[in-house]
Amino acid sequence: MKCPKCEYNNTDESRFCSHCGTRFETSEDISEVPTMTRQTPIEDFTPGSIFAERYQIIEELGIGGMGTVYKALDTTINEKVALKLIKPEIASNKSTIERFQNELKYARKVSHKNVCRMYHLSKDNNSHYIVMEYVPGENLKSMIRMTKQLSVNASVNIAKQVCEGLAEAHRLGVVHRDLKPSNIMIDREGNARIMDFGIARSLETDGVTGPGLMVGTPEYMSPEQVEGKRADQCSDIYSLGIILFEMVAGKVPFEGKTPISVALKHKKEIPQNPRKINNQIPDSLSSTILKCLEKKKEKRFQSVEELLEELTRIEKRLPTTESKIPKRKPITSREITVRFNLKKLFLPAFVLVAVIILVTVGWNFLSKEAGAVPLEDMVRVAVITFQNQTGDSNYDYLQEAIPNLLITSLEQNKYIRVTTWERMRDLLKQMEKEDVRVIDRDLGFELCRQEGVDAIVLGSFVKAEKTFATDVKVLDVETKNLIKSTSSRGEGVDSILNKQIDELSREISRGIGLSERKARPPKVQIADVTTTSMEAYNYFLRGRDDFEKYYYSDARRFLEKAVELDPEFALAHLYLSRTYGFLGDRTKLDESIERFKKHSKKVTGKDGMYVKAILASMDEEDKDREKYLKILQEMSKRYPEEKRVHFELGLHYMGREMNDEAEAELKKAIELDPKYGYALNQLAYLYSYQNDFERALEHFHRYASVSPGDANPFDSMGEMY
Template identity: 35%
Template sequence: MKKILIVEDDPALLETLKTFLETENFEVITADDGEKGLQLALKEKIDLIILDVNLPFLGGFEVCRKVRAKGITTPVIMLSGEKKEELDKASGLDIGADDYLVKPFGTKELLARMKAVLRRSSPKVEETGEYFSRTETLEIPLRALPRGSTFAGRYEIIEELGRGGMGKVYRATDKKIGEDVAIKLLSPAIAGDKQTLERFRNELKFARKIAQRNVCRMFDLNEEEGMPFITMEYVPGDDLKSLLKKTGQLTIKKAISIASQVCEGLAEAHRLGVVHRDLKPQNIMIDKEGNARIMDFGIARSMKMKGITEAGTVFGTPEYMSPEQVEGKEVDQRSDIYSLGVILFAMLTGRVPFKGDTPLTVAIKHKAEKPPEPRKFNPQIPEDLSRVILKCMEKDRETRYQDVGELLIDLGKLEKGMPVSIDLKKEKKPEEGVKKGIEWKNSIAVLPFVDMSMEKNQEYFCDGMTEDIITRLSKFEGLKVISRTSAMRYKKTDKDIREIGQELNVASILEGSIRREKDDIRVNAELINAEDGFHLWADIYHQTLESVFEVQDEVSQAIAEALKVKLTPKTIESLKQGRPENIEAYEYALKGMHLINSKYIVFHREDDFKAAIKMLKKAVECDPNYISAYTGLAWAYQHHYQITGNRRDFAVVIKNCEKAYELDPSLADTNGAIGWVHYLKGEFDKAYQSYQKALEINPNSFGINHLIGQFYRNFGLLHHAIDYVSKNIELDPFYLSSHSLLARCLIYSGKFREAEIKIKEALEIEPGNLWSFQDYSLLYMMLKKTDDAEDYLKRAVKINPGSPGNQFYQALLSGLKGEKKKSSLPQEERDYLFSSRNEGGSD
């Protein structure tokens, strides 16, 4: 146990600090003047001294100076008055103090400073171990076919034409008929999948029916020595991708000609009910006469190319994917039209409309971002042609060309120099800056239920009732419901209902009380108009503990009726999801979550964490199928990591999230949880899909809007990140992490003034918090004010010297100042900092 000496002449503050630190498992001795403090510092074996500046008999600076003169290196934190902050700080640090605090300060900040100073003065413990196993994929080499060899008894190999993810393509002479053909030798990964091969066979039956001069004929799927291969028509020439690489961009006449020929080929395929699904320049051959030929019909469907799939892979070529493919929806001929629009864009500009660092980034842009005007990259493009391209690329397939025949008519007019009449759907420009608000039909905050039991020992039960009702109400469409995190700030408040309503920006407030004696519960609930204090509804429920869920349902439905919120049968049924089979499991889970949310997250006491885990594990023992017990364990270990930095917690987080999802994959919370698991592992494709599903189930789910905002920020889609994070702040106004994330998004968007407003708001919520100091440092770096950036970074470092975010910003600042040696991080730190496991590291 660490021994702390507090030297402070204010008796009230001295007693407060002593009591608080003793609850944090420190041994505390005290002195109320400088001389007594000096004697104790010289005589006792002390781990840390908390020393006020202004003390009777002997001032704090003198005490510190005498301690250091004796060669004592015990760390010292000075306490200084607000008016003399800078002077005291300079004087204290000059004589050997390790840190300082300005009065008034919070216990949380004090504890953070103490831990940081003690950590610096203690021997460093080296962390070891990998927490995610890395497996190597065994790649089976694809058989090479040498020139002049005979394959499958009839094909004489002439040359290799190319290779890709599906395998190798060869030109060969079919000795039976004396004609050249193309042979696609399928990769071992595909060859080993019997279902895929069977789909190939089925799709080829349809693809072979396409007999049109602009379509490369598909012949057959065969197998040689266990190696499947496809034979198809050989087209001498270059694919369009190679042509564009050589020329950069095509002439307008040439581009229209190729697009028209592709339309001709697609028209026949679509007539037969065949959609290509993977149209791209690589799949369009330009023969020696300049004619376009579409290749690989049927292959995309056989490969189950569904955009961002359940397996977490971006199938297809993301640069040319339609929005519906990205979402994994069923596609029709209009998907091919979208892809052809992108190809036209590329032929005329020499580039694709959307670029990104990863396939997923590009795919998401197809779904979420408006394509740029083609004339921006090539002013020679006629306006009518530009409008044709953009009509092909409408996000909503209902507003695109509905078939290639329509597109072919407009291309024909353009080829003849005739005007084209196109009514493009007008899209709203993304709002600049912060989204000002979301349209809600109604809004409510549920204040913490008051414990009216005789022994006042039911706070955990009251908090659980509050959270459960909030969760139920959040499922009601069009109803804005303030999250538990923000609602709990009003526990034991003496603020007026009107004032709370204004702070939370809600129209109505539910407040109530619970009296519980053993298994008998009495719930009193009142719904109040936040504007005038008028009671909209009130009721009293007297039930047994076994009926607690029915009470929650009745309260929720009564609120919906009072606020004129229409409930569908599906919504009413959803209220029953996730209930435990055992009421004891519910009690244990409530106790565990109360210990985490009201104790551990606030005071960071390890004993509270252990007690919470014990309760949550008991909940699992009572009911192994109780989802909330597993999500509670994941929540607890996630916060334990954030507080202690123990990376071993991740394995436990993952295990419990996966179990919750396995029990019920139809809930918003379990999809959000499994999305977080994928995010932790760096499986961003899967994370995106899970987050999207969670939002579809419950668009107002707390935290998921923040997570998907963070996700978009990581991929540079800042406008979308701002929208989602702003919505999360609407639902959870006091969630500090969202305020910080929004500030960073605004900084990267160049909206520095709005970013500063957000940082100030976060500091009002929690003065002196680490994230806001880091955000200020980043803001000033972007403004090239390195002195100010360094000042705020020093404040952040004092709060938590070991923060990976601090190390990143320090490296960034050093680079900005031209200090090359200091601007790099060790490889291990880089790997961790930029991994998905570190929420703040993706900047």
């Protein structure tokens, strides 16, 4: 029998989940639900439906002991929230609901970066629900399941963050009482967020919990909770000790077939030293874990601040290692579950040709041609977010700027196959992590493993007076071993463009195993093919980001500033052209296209081919139409992961009524990015042109289900009808 809460496979005769303690409902249990709740109409919680005249359901996030949690859009404030629908057998008890309300008054006072905010408890048509902060990410239990056991470094880091959140709650007199991995979310930036404060205590009264509902989860309950005694901050410390044990060992210290058997082990059995399971755990950490798990409260850490201090000391002593990268293994394809997020495109007729074609030019604008090196012989590299260690948030933009510049520089080497920033963002969307701004080490490794990348580049930058220094580390994705460490420094932030990127790219090329000949520096320096002004590059990044979010007016302002600072900044002119097109400014569009043409002469490689395709598309003669098609076909062979190439081919084939070819190319684009709105929109229209209204409608409905509040899919359906 599969547990509806944690999906653990239990024996058929089990009445409780041996993994999380959830009681399985039987026909007898169902008969005990009060008549009032049985007569209550079942709410429609399908994606796109409206609940309580305010919350538009996006998707179901999970099912727990209290009820079902949904991701929803609060249409009043236009923000995503988590909505927990409380089970009828719990909500039907008036005293329980009253305790919820009282406890939430205290829980709402806990405001901390490591605590998920609780907003309010409400009722709609006899359905009680709690509205909470929505935290995009993964819960810790899922992470442990996926990785089997976390690294010591990651485990200590997460435990420290949980300590910080608990410290604030305990300071306000709020005890969690049901701390467990499934109640800890790891958000997009890698921050641990504790959820469900105040809920467990609301259930702590005899006879009100409903049949079989336990306060706390057996595997994480302290001995005093097992005995029915009042939980305090030392109880939370015990539960955190269990969680820390599970992170580093891959399993909890006490397991059993029933919740009672597990509970008794908490009272009577001494936990195993986690080092016997994982010998990579330092003695100091195993001792800390075992101290958290002392049966008597007075022998444990007496505050989370005390535990936090010890974890900080342990973290400072954790070792680092270096080794060489092993021989690469062949890259295999990976099937991706398709989810859709359509953004309909409305364009004036006079910009259709120019802007649609300009859309094809992506983030990594000025790269060196890949030549005839077979794809399988190229080293696959990815660059993730750099850490700002200057202490000045004004330099946060370099966290993204440096990786983008390194990608552009590395792409000039035909022996390196770089995973673009756009591709990383597409993968994040597929993981439901599109809101992530910072790709940290752990998330970077996860993305690289999915994509079959060989080496990952990460780093940091610091500032001492006028000197900027950039530190880079290259790690093998498969083993996580360090294979190259290098740094570069220069005077002023512009030295990153004028000196450091070129030096670092050369050292990275050597570090991934390229020979001296293959790793030789490119003929064109990064500043020559982008911009010499870091300020202009900063404005460009902000403009590009707003453009991708459809904030065209804001994008225009930033991009105009970028080209004002550097009139020869070709990539900024390109995005500015696209922006003018979407804003319907014909005069500015034509002027910007001419400036782009003027300054795009240096462009080679992949983007040089894009430029040739753009120029060919602007001439209506048949010979240039064929030239445009041939360029795109060649690009699809050389750069099979460029979704925009497949999209453009699909559009071109649609215009020539080559429907089979159009469908194939649009599907390739969607396979690369299941949330690629432009491609999904065109594919839906392609089906409607072929009178295949069922498939067209399917795409529009998928769009509506994942884009609450957006009228475009309904407009599209109206057009089709």
